[in-house]
Amino acid sequence: MANNALTGVGSESKQLATWYFTFAAIIFGAQLVFGVVAAIQFVEPSFLYGVLDFSIARILHINALVVWMVFAMFGSVYWLLPDETGIETVGIKIGKLLFWIFAAAIVVVVLVYLFIQVGPADDTTIWFITEGREYIEAPRWADLGIVVVALGFVANLFFTGMKGNRSGIVTVLMADMIAFSGLYLCGMFFTDNISMDQYWWWWVIHLWVEATWEVFVGSLAAYALITIIGAHRKVVEMWLWIEVAMLFGSGILGLGHHYFWIGTPEYWWEIGALFSALEPLPLVAMFIHVLYDWGKTQGEQMGAEHTDEDHVKSVITNKPAFTWITLNAFGNFLGAGIWGFFHTLPQVNLYTHGTQFTAAHGHLAFFGAYATILIGMMYLAIQGTNGIKVMNHTKASIWGVSLITSGVVGMTVALTIAGYSQVLVARAQMGGTWQAYFDGQAGMWFQQAMDWRLVMGVVTLLGFVFLAKDLLTSGKSPVHER
Numbered sequence: 001m002a003n004n005a006l007t008g009v010g011s012e013s014k015q016l017a018t019w020y021f022t023f024a025a026i027i028f029g030a031q032l033v034f035g036v037v038a039a040i041q042f043v044e045p046s047f048l049y050g051v052l053d054f055s056i057a058r059i060l061h062i063n064a065l066v067v068w069m070v071f072a073m074f075g076s077v078y079w080l081l082p083d084e085t086g087i088e089t090v091g092i093k094i095g096k097l098l099f100w101i102f103a104a105a106i107v108v109v110v111l112v113y114l115f116i117q118v119g120p121a122d123d124t125t126i127w128f129i130t131e132g133r134e135y136i137e138a139p140r141w142a143d144l145g146i147v148v149v150a151l152g153f154v155a156n157l158f159f160t161g162m163k164g165n166r167s168g169i170v171t172v173l174m175a176d177m178i179a180f181s182g183l184y185l186c187g188m189f190f191t192d193n194i195s196m197d198q199y200w201w202w203w204v205i206h207l208w209v210e211a212t213w214e215v216f217v218g219s220l221a222a223y224a225l226i227t228i229i230g231a232h233r234k235v236v237e238m239w240l241w242i243e244v245a246m247l248f249g250s251g252i253l254g255l256g257h258h259y260f261w262i263g264t265p266e267y268w269w270e271i272g273a274l275f276s277a278l279e280p281l282p283l284v285a286m287f288i289h290v291l292y293d294w295g296k297t298q299g300e301q302m303g304a305e306h307t308d309e310d311h312v313k314s315v316i317t318n319k320p321a322f323t324w325i326t327l328n329a330f331g332n333f334l335g336a337g338i339w340g341f342f343h344t345l346p347q348v349n350l351y352t353h354g355t356q357f358t359a360a361h362g363h364l365a366f367f368g369a370y371a372t373i374l375i376g377m378m379y380l381a382i383q384g385t386n387g388i389k390v391m392n393h394t395k396a397s398i399w400g401v402s403l404i405t406s407g408v409v410g411m412t413v414a415l416t417i418a419g420y421s422q423v424l425v426a427r428a429q430m431g432g433t434w435q436a437y438f439d440g441q442a443g444m445w446f447q448q449a450m451d452w453r454l455v456m457g458v459v460t461l462l463g464f465v466f467l468a469k470d471l472l473t474s475g476k477s478p479v480h481e482r
């Protein structure tokens, strides 16, 4: 990849991708800052009280999480589309215009969260301040804007796929992105029945992260393996189809693991238990797939050692991206597969539901399955934009990946301990009463775990500073081969 990607075929699409990635990285930073604010408030509840209450810091933290990931996902599609289809993205000018509309809408929503925060209990709040559905709290005007932007994005992808070379990766993405965008609609209408509201809200949250986003990650991993280590397309795409079938096969009805206690019929206990218990299987497959391809490609390259030395040197053409993508294989398996499986049976979930255990799983899963691979894609974009042939690690990239990963793993361990103490004290011992809820959080194990979560959160934020520095400067660093 010695040529500058911003000058060849698809250069406009790639440029738009870099805009999406840049905005995503900024929002990622904001997510971490608000996470640290919320973590301080757990330890010192009066911190910023009346200025930026916990409820608002939390809204900002988790909505920023979703927004930066969606931006980085759109960026990834605009980045890989010209490589896969061999043509410039169709309707790219409209795509660029929609980016600015999207970014401006997000900035306005954030400013409203920061400075207006709450409104009256009527339609004005739903339309102009917040819709109040965890993770997707944007007010309705922004919701409608997001729908328009998503339609434009899907159109870009679809028409480009129709016109250019439609690889397996592009075909999967086309189908997946229609489902991904369509599901957003399920979180947009209002009902005053809380069970019904939650029922549809989970269609967005669960069917996003455990079906459509996972399939998306499968496609990215396939693209990255072909690009970074030169894995064979035939093998990679065969795995991709198997993963897609398994992910949808278990993930769709796995939805039932959110319908145990919200007023939905009891048959969901069996459906949820069975299908969600199968969900780790595709994650194991994805894990094996990455390691298998790596081993296989390396083996082949070794065999060629004496005939083509240059080839061997460039087994991995982008080391930082490859590190993040390997972390994705482990993180997805651990955070979603293992930490998810822990609490997915109703017999267990009865005790763990809504404890810090859930937060432990939420952190490791979102980080392991999505943050990692999207950061990897950012590194691929930096390589392409700067015309780098082999991208090596810099000091900052190593510090970034090490601190962020140990920070998130540290937070996960702390939250798992906190959750375990809640399960024992608040649920098992005291029977889940209102009093038990508070007693469960007063114990030493819980309190110390909250201190450690804060410490590890600061480690994560520090790692982000290194990552940001690296993303901004490493394109010009002399450690790379050009």
Ligand code: HEM
Residues within 6 Å of the ligand: 134, 209, 210, 257, 258, 276, 277, 279, 280, 335, 336, 337, 339, 340, 341, 343, 344, 345, 349, 352, 353, 354, 355, 358, 361, 362, 363, 365, 366, 369, 370
């Ligand atoms: C990358 C994929 C995944 C992500 C990002 C993810 C993330 C999350 C998050 C953030 C929550 C908390 C939702 C809330 O605010 O109430 C949650 C809940 C849950 N997740 Fe996952 N998850 C993933 C995969 C899985 C898998 C594969 C399983 C099961 C094998 C699973 C099982 C559960 C269960 C049972 C709950 C409900 C916890 C409770 O009752 O409090 N998750 N997940």
Ligand code: HEM
Residues within 6 Å of the ligand: 032, 033, 035, 036, 037, 038, 039, 042, 058, 061, 062, 065, 358, 359, 360, 362, 363, 366, 367, 371, 408, 453, 454, 456, 457, 458, 460, 461
């Ligand atoms: C600077 C590091 C971070 C800190 C200090 C932090 C802190 C927090 C805090 C205090 C909450 C509220 C928990 C509650 O309501 O009990 C939270 C929720 C959440 N955070 Fe973070 N966080 C950090 C990084 C991240 C990262 C990197 C991710 C994912 C990539 C993430 C994903 C989430 C999710 C999904 C939730 C909702 C969990 C749930 O309700 O179960 N956070 N975080």
Ligand SMILES: [Fe+2]
Residues within 6 Å of the ligand: 206, 210, 254, 255, 257, 258
């Ligand atoms: Fe789920």
